[in-house]
């Protein structure tokens with residue numbers, strides 16, 4: 001029997017799995033996608049590459065700073081110092097700018113590929129349910145497949161985690177009540193260099209929230225790939241719109257803000273992140289657990305959102321599970 005089954009190969013799941021494996025536990029990671037990354041994904045299409053989820057990471061805690069430095073030394077992360085402009089008024093609650101912005105090289109999922117390489121990962125393994133089996137867990141996957149483990153870590157977004165455990169589970173209602181906000185991401189490719197006068201932009205008016213020259217990040221070859229994120233409220237109001245309509249709306253907004261980006265588009269696509277980022281500051285603890293069941297729930301939504309929060313949550317989950325086993 002496996003010691004720990006980990007659902008989800010994003011920052012929290014792979015951080016926890018790596019630490020548990022280093023402590024000598026047998027670990028299997030399952031993810032519904034074709035590879036690691038989760039919301040820190042990189043998509044390739046028509047010779048372009050796009051970080052269409054997380055754009056960069058920041059390190060505010062000393063522990064994560066140390067970890068970031070180690071990844072940077074091994075070439076998996078590099079500093080990104082874009083020329084940034086702001087459209088519209090900066091919100092009063094915007095924090096101070098970070099000392100440094102870091103990006104994965106060659107894509108935002110570079111660290112996660114490295115972590116996954118050392119683990120037993122099962123891709124395209126969508127978990128459809130998790131139930132107690134004796135003192136452990138039985139996790140149901142695709143085509144009637146199942147895994148049995150002594151302990152379970154779920155890092156899927158909280159509403160989905162609640163669904164996997166079922167409505168009778170003690171943590172179900174708490175999980176499905178966590179408010180995750182959506183975000184439409186639009187990926188645009190161009191045949192010739194675009195010069196809108198900035199590398200990245202925070203947008204505080206209209207339907208957009210963020211514009212970035214993805215091709216200008218370190219290790220991307222300076223190709224003309226740009227990523228645009230829609231604002232949360234707009235994404236909510238247009239959640240069920242077809243992707244083509246979202247691309248059209250983004251290009252119309254760019255025509256006003258940065259006309260150079262509204263012309264000569266040769267590649268376009270949109271991706272809906274239904275559970276993009278948690279509203280508010282987290283759950284007040286870095287992970288949720290039921291020690292009597294050897295169950296832990298983790299993810300950025302526990303620790304304030306963002307990659308650093310997911311990492312902190314993954315570290316806490318590994319500690320908790322190690323103590324339970």
Ligand SMILES: Cc1cc2nc3c(=O)[nH]c(=O)nc-3n(C[C@H](O)[C@H](O)[C@H](O)COP(=O)(O)OP(=O)(O)OC[C@H]3O[C@@H](n4cnc5c(N)ncnc54)[C@H](O)[C@@H]3O)c2cc1C
Nearest residue numbers: 008010011012032038039054055056127156299300306307
């Ligand atoms: C548009 C956008 C922009 C962002 N920008 C930034 C940024 O600039 N900086 C920053 O720090 N953070 C940013 N974030 C947040 C950052 O991406 C997340 O905090 C981080 O990636 C969360 O990692 P995680 O491991 O908690 O969850 P996830 O990355 O969501 O990992 C969960 C994994 O579980 C898998 N999964 C879900 N359900 C199942 C199932 N039933 N069976 C099997 N597998 C399943 C998913 O495929 C996924 O791989 C952004 C997020 C989005 C969406």
